[in-house]
Amino acid sequence: MDLGLQGKKAIVVGGARGIGFxxxxxxxxxxxxxxxxxxxxDSVKDAVAELGKYGTRIxxxxxxxxxxxxxxxxxxxxxxxxxxxxxxxxxxxxxGGMGSEKYWHNNFEVDVLGPVRAVEVVMPHMEEQGSGSIVxxxxxxxxxxxxxxxxxxxxxASLITWGKQLALHHGRNGVRVNVVSPxxxxxxxxxxxMIKGTMEKFYNSQLRxxxxxxxxxxxxxxxxxxxxxxPAAEWCNGSNLVVDGAYTNRTQF
Amino acid sequence: xxxxxxxxxxxxxxxxxxxxxxAEKAEDPDLGYDIIPAARYTSEDFxxxxxxxxxxxxWLLGGRSCDIPEPGDYxxxxxxxxxxxxxxxxxxxxRAFPNVxxxxxxxxxxxxxxxxxxxxCMYHHWTYDWSGKIxxxxxMDTFPQGCPKGAALPPLPCEEWGSFVWFSxxxxxxPLSDFLGMIPQHLDPYHMERMxxxxxxxxxxxxxxxxxxxAFSEVYHVQGIHxxxxxxxxxxxxxxxxxxxxxxxLVPFAxxxxxxxxxxxxxPAIDGIMRAAGMDPAEYxxxxxxxRRDVQRFKREHGPEQGKDYxxxxxxxxxxxxxxxxFPNVSLNVHADDVMMFRQRPHATDPNKMLYDIxxxxxxxxxxxxxxxxxxxxxxxxxxxxxxxxxxDAFNLPTVQKGMHSDSFPGLWIGxxxxxxxxxxxxxxxxxxxxxxxxxxxx
Numbered sequence: 001m002d003l004g005l006q007g008k009k010a011i012v013v014g015g016a017r018g019i020g021f022x023x024x025x026x027x028x029x030x031x032x033x034x035x036x037x038x039x040x041x042d043s044v045k046d047a048v049a050e051l052g053k054y055g056t057r058i059x060x061x062x063x064x065x066x067x068x069x070x071x072x073x074x075x076x077x078x079x080x081x082x083x084x085x086x087x088x089x090x091x092x093x094x095x096g097g098m099g100s101e102k103y104w105h106n107n108f109e110v111d112v113l114g115p116v117r118a119v120e121v122v123m124p125h126m127e128e129q130g131s132g133s134i135v136x137x138x139x140x141x142x143x144x145x146x147x148x149x150x151x152x153x154x155x156x157a158s159l160i161t162w163g164k165q166l167a168l169h170h171g172r173n174g175v176r177v178n179v180v181s182p183x184x185x186x187x188x189x190x191x192x193x194m195i196k197g198t199m200e201k202f203y204n205s206q207l208r209x210x211x212x213x214x215x216x217x218x219x220x221x222x223x224x225x226x227x228x229x230x231p232a233a234e235w236c237n238g239s240n241l242v243v244d245g246a247y248t249n250r251t252q253f
Numbered sequence: 254x255x256x257x258x259x260x261x262x263x264x265x266x267x268x269x270x271x272x273x274x275x276a277e278k279a280e281d282p283d284l285g286y287d288i289i290p291a292a293r294y295t296s297e298d299f300x301x302x303x304x305x306x307x308x309x310x311x312w313l314l315g316g317r318s319c320d321i322p323e324p325g326d327y328x329x330x331x332x333x334x335x336x337x338x339x340x341x342x343x344x345x346x347x348r349a350f351p352n353v354x355x356x357x358x359x360x361x362x363x364x365x366x367x368x369x370x371x372x373x374c375m376y377h378h379w380t381y382d383w384s385g386k387i388x389x390x391x392x393m394d395t396f397p398q399g400c401p402k403g404a405a406l407p408p409l410p411c412e413e414w415g416s417f418v419w420f421s422x423x424x425x426x427x428p429l430s431d432f433l434g435m436i437p438q439h440l441d442p443y444h445m446e447r448m449x450x451x452x453x454x455x456x457x458x459x460x461x462x463x464x465x466x467x468a469f470s471e472v473y474h475v476q477g478i479h480x481x482x483x484x485x486x487x488x489x490x491x492x493x494x495x496x497x498x499x500x501x502x503l504v505p506f507a508x509x510x511x512x513x514x515x516x517x518x519x520x521p522a523i524d525g526i527m528r529a530a531g532m533d534p535a536e537y538x539x540x541x542x543x544x545r546r547d548v549q550r551f552k553r554e555h556g557p558e559q560g561k562d563y564x565x566x567x568x569x570x571x572x573x574x575x576x577x578x579x580f581p582n583v584s585l586n587v588h589a590d591d592v593m594m595f596r597q598r599p600h601a602t603d604p605n606k607m608l609y610d611i612x613x614x615x616x617x618x619x620x621x622x623x624x625x626x627x628x629x630x631x632x633x634x635x636x637x638x639x640x641x642x643x644x645x646d647a648f649n650l651p652t653v654q655k656g657m658h659s660d661s662f663p664g665l666w667i668g669x670x671x672x673x674x675x676x677x678x679x680x681x682x683x684x685x686x687x688x689x690x691x692x693x694x695x696x
Contacts, residue, residue, distance in 0.1 A: 017517070040540065095518045102535035188257075189514035197513060198481040198520060 004231035006031035009082040011075070013065065013118055014092030016043035018187050019137070022222035023089055024051055024058075030226070032087070033057040035078030039064055057082070065092050065114040066106075075121040087229045088122045088134045090115040095191065096152040107155035115159065123170065130174040133229045136163045138181040138240065144248045160240050167238030176237040178228040183244025186215040211246045220245075254489050255476075260511035262490040263546060264503075270567040273442040274575065275435075276503075279494035284675045288664035290696040293678070294461040294657040299696055300604045306685045307581055308333055309422040312432045314583050314596050315339045315349070315411070316418050317450065317612075320366050320626070325383055327369060328418065329362045334601040336360055338372065339411055339418050340383045349411035349420040350385035355401040365629065381406060416446040416614075434497050436579055442565035443587055445614060449623040451591075452613035455631040456639060458647065460654035462582060462607040463677075465597045467665075468646055469576075469584040470673040472504055476512055478645045483510035484520035486574065495676040498580040502673065506588075507545040507572045516541055526572070529590070531555055545572050552589065560618030563589055578673065580680050590616045605654055609647075611639060 005027065015024040015036030024036050028051045036051075038044050041062040048060040059081045063074040079085050092114050094106035115136050126132025141147065142157035159179060166177040184206060186192035192215055196203045207213055224243045227233050242252060267276040293299050316328035321341040328339040329352055336352035338361065352361050354374040361372045361381070371388060372381040380389040385406035390396065410421040412429040414437060419429050430437065458465060468474070475488035482488070487508040494501050507526045509515055519527070523544055524534045530552050539547055549568040556563045563571060566589055575587045585594040592614040600606035617623055630637075634651065638644055656662055667675050682691045 097535055100533050100535035102533060106535060189516055191516070191518050193514060194484055194516045194518065194520055198484050198522065200480070 001232060003030055003227065005226070005229075008032045008086040008230075009084050010034050010087035010089065010229070011078050011082070011085055011118070011122065012036045013088075013090040013114060014038055015060070015089075016040065016047040018190050019182065019185060019218045019221050019225070020089070020091040021047055022218040023091070023225050025054075026219070026222050026226045027087070027229075028054040028056050028058060030230075031056060033082050034059070035082050036060045037063045037074055037078075038092070065117075066109045068113070068117060071114075071117055072121055075118055079122070079125060084129065085122050085125050086129075086132055088118055088132070089137070089225060089229060090118045091137045093137075093156075094152070096147055096150045098148055098150055104151040104155075107151040111152065111155045112158055116162075119166065123175065126175045127170065127173040132175040133231075133233075134163075134166070134175065134177045135225050135229045136160075136177065136179045137225070138163075138179050140181050140183040140242060140244045140248045142181060143242075143250060163240070164238045171237050176234075178233070178236055178238070179240040180221065180225050180228060181240055181242045181244070182216060182221040183242075183247035184215045185218055185221055187218045190218075209247060214245075216243070216245055216247075254511075256489055256511040257514055258511050260487065260490065260509075262487055262505045262508060264492070264505075265567045265569045273565050273567055274439045274570060276567055276569065278492055279496060281493070281672060282495060282676070284672070284679055286667070289667060289675070289678050290664040291657040291659075291662050292664075292696040293681075294463055294654065295604055296696065297604055300599065302685050303599065303681075304333055307681065308599070310426070310684060311423070311581060312410075312412075312419045312421045312426060312429050314417055314579070315420045316366075318347075318413050318416050318418055318446070319450075321347070321418070323368065325368045325370060327362070327367055329364050329367070330420075331364050331598070332422070333599055335422060336364065337409060337420055337422075338362060338385075338406075339420060340369075340385075342383055347411050347413060347418055348384050349409040350406035351409065353406070354379050355387070355406065356390075384408070415440055416448065432498075433579070434499060436499055436577065439501070439575075440577065440585075440587060442570070443589070443592070444562070444565070444616075445592060447562075447616055447619075448592060448614035449617050450612070450626045451615045451624070452611060453627050453629045454611040454639065455629065456609045456611070456647070457631070457633045458607050458609045458650055459605060459634060460607060460650040461604050461657070462597045462599045463681075464650055464653050464657075465595070465607060465609055466578065466582060466584065466677060467671075467674045468650065469595060470500070470502075470578060470677060471671040472502065473668065473670040474646075475510070478648065479642055481522070482642065483513045484516065485522040485526075487511060491670070493670075493672050495673060498680050499578055500673045500676050501575060501577045503569070504574040504576065505545060505569075505572070506574050507548050509541060519544065531559060548572050560620060561590070561616060562619065578677065580677070581684075611643070 010027045010032045012020055012024045014020040016038035024034050028034055033056050044060040044062045048058050051058045063071050065071050092110055094110035097103040136159045138159045139156045141153040163177050163179040184192055221243050228236055265276050313332055315330050324341050324343045326341045330337055337349055338352045339349045342348055354361055356379045359374050359376045361374055378391050382388050387404045410426050412419050472488040472491050475482050487505045487510050489511040490505050492503040507523050519534050527534045530548050532551050549571045552571045571589045577585045582597040594612045596610040598608040634647055
């Protein structure tokens, strides 16, 4: 199946590691030009260098999503560098945490306003060209309890609601918006890698909950994100795709 | 080393901190690569040599000065077959004498703390004063041979340093300061006298006391038994320094081991370090790799308002583990805000057993009332948890001791990360066989 991604222009916010990097890698392999960012200059440099091997145009600069002006300037820069934008995947997250009100601000600024600001910048370009695809990244923790009452879970949940409404509102102008909700994903340097090392019993209890007896891998989520982002998923709009190896219990009626 | 990343840990420049704990790397001595014979851990003969040449010759840790503030307060502590009374005198000094009635050999007091007007034997009421002098023998007229020689329990050397009381079974021992050598210069800046007891536990372990000293003399075992600590400290960046008798290693805390990938989220244990310092991890904008430095800066800036005077410590000491061994048997994890130390005592008769004392002290903010002293608890290994990390340390020791008896195990195969173990055994040899006196065939 041809995903129809050849020559598309994609922006990946949080594309230097984990799921974001795998998304960028698959997009590059499928022939997309890519602008990516992350907070760390070194990791952006490494990611840009690594993705160059697929022969498409790859650009990147570090930016802190929390700095609204710099972030918007980065988005404008990315669109200019790519000479347009067809795909937006904002995946940066402030992560979890409990015990400080500050976590609410962090998750609001990064997990919610990160995508909001990016959508605001790309939407006029996409509507003008009459096509575009946006994939927001939520979490299975939005739908099922995980890790205690955290701002992360609640803020990520808001993306599912907002994503559907974006789809309804912008669909007539050819812009699709979908959501992917991954379950626990393990990769080197990721949270679950650390949990495996620091809380072995809890980690093993999670493995037992998975029908497959393991956690997910970044590329397994990234392939689903890329599919929804691609023209091959033309009829998917306003959906929330749970990608968790059947980790969660609820049925998706 | 098996690492995932190259990591350069920033350390203080020793030249910038001339007055406090010396931070310089000491030159490593060439101690060779010989096997350390397993028989040292199992032989009753070797145990006797240790008693004769070490335990009855060196200074030994007896207790804490803050436990005996008033005249008549005493610490009764045991080492091997001996029991010793350490008593605060009316003039504020400390004296020590054997805890044994000169009449029929009864112990005057059980092990522990107390206050006494005098020490009266529970058997026939022979009575001794705070200095060990006999003050009363009931029916003295029925002892035509008179009083035992000197009419007193023979005094033992006893001195105080570093908030601790020390004693020796050797009446000709050198002054405590000579024995401690570089230790006061290294540890005085921590002001342990400002630290209160928070834990006082003794665990009976089924291993030789040296297996325990060995266990706390290297961080090579972190990757083996404490995988979780790799997101708390960098075990691949320890600075090892061995001195005359004593030794140390310096391990960066609030750091990530180079053996694992650098995470982007703050690990729970480092989150705990930040909170303990008064930081809000949720407010932290830096990278995980910068946390150690930023905790140091934060504590330097906010210590005074928290009633914590870190002025004698260098920046690394505000986060790192400065781990010392005071020969022969005291291992101290020394930190700016706390000390977790172990006193490792041999069993009286069995080389396969020991007593593992855990003492935890915590810096009390200036002007704050000290918490009630925790009661001493004693139990056998496995009966109770002593915390995740120490449980992990304790887990292997009984099977290590069993393996020491195997005909197929000649002895310890020690690597460079375990230099302190090799040094410890070299100092032990110097005591037992005399400096350089160990001959082929000696274990």
